[in-house]
Amino acid sequence: MTSRIFGYVSGSLTDDVQAGLSIAYAKQFDGWGENLADGKDVHRADNDLNVRSKFFFEPTSSTTIKLLFDYAHRDGTNGLNFRPYPGTKPLLPGYRQGGSKWDIDNAQAGDLRFDGGGAALTIEQDVGFAQLVSTTSYRRYSSFTNFAASMVPQPAQIIDISRSGNQETEELQLLSKASSKLKWVFGVFGIRSSETVDPLSVKLFGPLAPAPDSLALIDISAKTVAKSIAVFGQSSYEVLPRLNFTAGLRYTYEHRSFTGGETGMLNNGFDLGALPIPAVPPTVSFNNVSWRLALDYQLTPSTLLYASNNRGFKSGGYNGLDPTNPPYLPERLDAYEAGMKTELFDRQLRLNVAGFYYNYQNIQVSRFLQTATIYNGGQAHLYGVDIDVDAKLGAFTIEGGLEYLHNKFTRFPDAQFSVPQPNGGSLITSGDAAGNHLPFASTFSGNLSLTYTTALAGGDLALNVNGSHNSGYWLEPDNILKQPDYDLLGASIRWAPSNARYTLRLWATNLLNKAVIGFIASSALGSETDYSNQPRTFGGTLTIKFR
Structure with missing residues (x-):
């Protein structure tokens, strides 16, 4: 059984300030499956809380200010709950088949905890010939998850991951008036983000660490910092009656830095210190030019034809959970x-x-x-x-x-x-x-x-x-x-x-x-x-x- 409660309230704080607040909370009493290893529920959201608030302020007839806040908390056993693909077997013996595909038989259920939130401030200013929009945001989060990759009830390999990060962004846009025949927008966007893994622990037991001098623990720590700036512009014009042409261009530059390492410990408690790992370049940089070209034709009042060509890209980067891998x-x-x-x-x-x-x-x-x-x-x-x-x-x-x-x-x-x-x-x-x-x-x-x-x-x-x-x-x-x-x-x-x-x-x-x-x-x-x-x-x- 799962209970969900949602509430929303909005209204005027003063003649110029409106506000809204929404709260959603869910609690799942029964999981979708069972961990046969300990008889406990898995795929269960113990607590799921989301809070959002917004404020709208008009200090003058040409200026609007919007302020948004949000916060989320989640915990439960709805992380990674592994079981073998049907018809295959785990490397290690002992796996028992559950009554449903949501059941597992694992030494560790997929626990997950998350806390995060942020704020965003948007200011819109009428500057006569155009509209100027500034959006500033900040976000922060922390999470912890652990799971067993061995898929058997005896402890063999358990992974714990602690992560935290933050992100700041700023975007400025200059937009044409709604009444303008030539629609256009120009802007600049900047972002800085940081993510820390401290630590990711790989714990080995039993057949994967059988002797006193076997490797029993690998701790991974890493930090990735990304900085990016982009300038962009797009315009749309009615070149012929009912035929519009749109063209956009964006240039993006990104710089990423990375530090990370691994330490190890043997079964007998001996600390190996830093483990040798392949060298990974400490910084990488990327730049990209992307675009959009589009035509749309209003064939009839109820039929629109269109065609477009877009070039986009997804950023490169580091595998922060594994410092042995190249970017x-x-x-x-x-x-x-x-x-x-x-x-x-x-x-x-x-x-x-x-x-x-x-x-x-x-x-x-x-x-x-x-x-x-x-x-x-x-x-x-x-x-x-x-x-x-x-x-x-x-x-x-x-x-x-x-x-x-x-x-x-x-x-x-x-x-x-x-x-x-x-x-x-x-x-x-x-x-x-x-x-x-x-x-x-x-x-x-x-x-x-x-x-x-x-x-x-x-x-x-x-x-x-x-x-x-x-x-x-x-x-x-x-x-x-x-x-x-x-x-x-x-x-x-x-x-x-x-x-x-x-x-x-x-x-x-x-x-x-x-x-x-x-x-x-x-x-x-x-x-x-x-x-x-x-x-x-x-x-x-x-x-x-x-x-």
């Missing part, structure tokens, strides 16, 4: 898209269709060594089509979507291959993944929602059923292990009186009780999987409005 390079994406957006039959039918082609260079891929790390995976091509529909047919509302996605690595000569062994564990090697599918990329997915609304007992009753289908996806670049195709089904009943003071909703999710793999970490210990989606769940929600 990874930025990922570059060239994206091409064309489609149409329509609202037909007096807005009773909305139909959007888009075709796309993506070309990735230095695509970033995750793998598991001591911990999860990122490395570059060469080149990949993706193309496909998206279709979204929203229709109103009398008392019925139909919403749905389809996506077909062709996805392949076209160059990946040194991909990590994890081959499950018949007697347990995995053989970790490397190979050429060119021609393989990308991890977690489905060839086909679709969703459909049907809602029937009618008047009942002085209010509105809405009956909904919704479902989705996924063709499945490969879990790693080697395309050895796969999440099979699956279907999800949900339903709800909602009733609200005509005065809308309160709403009652009864709902059910994942009625077919499908378990879906959301994370995998293959290592010599085996193919470690985590089923992180929610099982079959029933509930009710009561919403009350106070005025």
Whole structure:
């Protein structure tokens, strides 16, 4: 059972100042599964608190100030709860199969604690010919997680991770007036972030540390500091009646610094001090030019055609959890898209269709060594089509979507291959993944929602059923292990009186009780999987409005 409480209040503090406060708290009394090793619940959020507040102030008719605060706290056993991939065995003996895929049999459940929050200040100033917007923000967090990678009830390898970090950003934008025929924006964005790992502890027991002089503890400490600045501009102009052309350009410079090391201790308590590790460059710098070119044409009042070309990038950096790994390079994406957006039959039918082609260079891929790390995976091509529909047919509302996605690595000569062994564990090697599918990329997915609304007992009753289908996806670049195709089904009943003071909703999710793999970490210990989606769940929600 899970209880959730949400409250929101807003109003005027003075004639010029408005404020709002929202608080959401959830407590999960029963986990989705059980750890057979100790009989305790796993996949359970013991406490989940989110607080947000905002203030809106207008000191003059041309100046507005917005101030936002937020804070979040989470703890429970909803971290990484590993069990073997179906049909595979752990390297170490002793694993017992649970009654459901949310059960584990592990020496350590996936504990997780998180505290974080921040503030953002936005000032908007009318400067006559344009609008000047300044956004300043600060964020800070700390987290602790521990889990066992061995997937067996006897302690063998337990990992504890303590992390903390902070981030400061500043963005200045100068925007054209809403009435201007030429729409434009120019700006500059800066960010500084720092993350500290202190420590990440790898604890080895039993068969992984059998002798008094066996390595029993590795402590990893690391600090990564990133600084980045970007200047950008974009403008849109109606070059012909109903035909708009948009062009944007962005230059980004990034500098990252890294310090880190490992210390070790033997089973007999002897302190090895600093362990020798490969040299990693202490700093790296990246720069990038990205752009956007787009055309849109209002074919009719209800039909818009568009086409675009975008170049973007994802930052490179360090694997802060593993100082033995070199920094990874930025990922570059060239994206091409064309489609149409329509609202037909007096807005009773909305139909959007888009075709796309993506070309990735230095695509970033995750793998598991001591911990999860990122490395570059060469080149990949993706193309496909998206279709979204929203229709109103009398008392019925139909919403749905389809996506077909062709996805392949076209160059990946040194991909990590994890081959499950018949007697347990995995053989970790490397190979050429060119021609393989990308991890977690489905060839086909679709969703459909049907809602029937009618008047009942002085209010509105809405009956909904919704479902989705996924063709499945490969879990790693080697395309050895796969999440099979699956279907999800949900339903709800909602009733609200005509005065809308309160709403009652009864709902059910994942009625077919499908378990879906959301994370995998293959290592010599085996193919470690985590089923992180929610099982079959029933509930009710009561919403009350106070005025």
